[in-house]
Amino acid sequence: MASTATFAESYDDTLGPVIFRPWARELIARAKPKDGEHILDLACGTGIVSREIIAAGIRPASLTGIDISPDMLAVARSRTYAPGIDTEWHVADAGNLPVADGRFNVALCQQAFQFFPDKPAALAELHRVLAPGGRVAFCIQREIEVNPMLNAQAVTLEKFAGPGAASAVRAICGLSDRETIRDLFTSGGFQGVAVESVSLTLHHPDARAYAKGAMGGMHTGDKMAGLPAEKRKAAYDMFCAELGDCFDGIAMTFPHVSHVVTAHK
Numbered sequence: 001m002a003s004t005a006t007f008a009e010s011y012d013d014t015l016g017p018v019i020f021r022p023w024a025r026e027l028i029a030r031a032k033p034k035d036g037e038h039i040l041d042l043a044c045g046t047g048i049v050s051r052e053i054i055a056a057g058i059r060p061a062s063l064t065g066i067d068i069s070p071d072m073l074a075v076a077r078s079r080t081y082a083p084g085i086d087t088e089w090h091v092a093d094a095g096n097l098p099v100a101d102g103r104f105n106v107a108l109c110q111q112a113f114q115f116f117p118d119k120p121a122a123l124a125e126l127h128r129v130l131a132p133g134g135r136v137a138f139c140i141q142r143e144i145e146v147n148p149m150l151n152a153q154a155v156t157l158e159k160f161a162g163p164g165a166a167s168a169v170r171a172i173c174g175l176s177d178r179e180t181i182r183d184l185f186t187s188g189g190f191q192g193v194a195v196e197s198v199s200l201t202l203h204h205p206d207a208r209a210y211a212k213g214a215m216g217g218m219h220t221g222d223k224m225a226g227l228p229a230e231k232r233k234a235a236y237d238m239f240c241a242e243l244g245d246c247f248d249g250i251a252m253t254f255p256h257v258s259h260v261v262t263a264h265k
């Protein structure tokens with residue numbers, strides 16, 4: 001039976017537990033948001049970082065998620081349970097935040113900066129909305145050569161869904177140069193800029209199920225969904241084979257490598 005889940009729901013269900021929740025914990029450990037602080041989840045998507053903050057038992061004075069996609073925000077709104085916390089969700093471009101100057105003590109931005117079309121404008125806006133001393137933590141995927149799971153996905157999509165689908169995966173790794181990242185933050189007026197390569201070992205107990213969820217609609221439009229069942233099976237088999245040593249015949253365990261940026265105003 002065809003799935004009726006939206007892209008944003010599939011993203012949250014499939015990628016959230018495997019990839020984005022572990023990274024959210026990593027960012028929280030570095031930015032250390034505290035009770036009573038005003039927190040920004042920039043390009044919040046489906047709200048995974050915000051939910052992880054609440055799951056960690058942190059009680060912010062306010063929690064604001066901003067994303068350009070109304071569909072992603074709709075999932076964030078519907079799936080975030082934050083009783084007693086002043087929670088706001090805004091559809092907006094990172095380069096034009098609908099927020100007063102100096103509003104936030106902490107901003108987290110997970111796997112999104114690489115997609116912002118005007119990065120200096122986004123960092124200028126972030127700087128504006130931070131209070132003096134406000135902390136930021138970003139994670140930005142490193143190059144595809146050190147990310148075997150994404151490489152397996154790109155190679156498989158190239159064959160079965162075409163170059164457009166493959167380049168959408170490669171774009172995830174499109175801002176991998178450490179000095180470029182450092183210069184962007186330093187030029188944006190941030191202090192104490194640190195850019196560290198961090199590798200998390202991530203796991204899914206069923207690589208085929210992951211492939212189905214991650215490639216069944218995301219990055220592919222209708223192309224994978226429109227393939228006959230035997231071709232889709234061949235694509236999932238190819239994805240598993242391309243994982244190499246990261247695939248044990250059932251599960252996948254893989255390094256997922258990003259630059260983590262920490263800085264303050």
Ligand SMILES: C[S@@+](CC[C@H](N)C(=O)[O-])C[C@H]1O[C@@H](n2cnc3c(N)ncnc32)[C@H](O)[C@@H]1O
Nearest residue numbers: 020043044045067068069072093094110112115
């Ligand atoms: C890979 S998702 C990450 C979402 C979320 N941070 C997470 O951890 O799951 C990238 C997000 O960036 C958002 N995005 C891309 N360009 C944006 C922009 N210019 N302004 C705001 N959000 C943007 C997308 O809509 C998407 O939700």
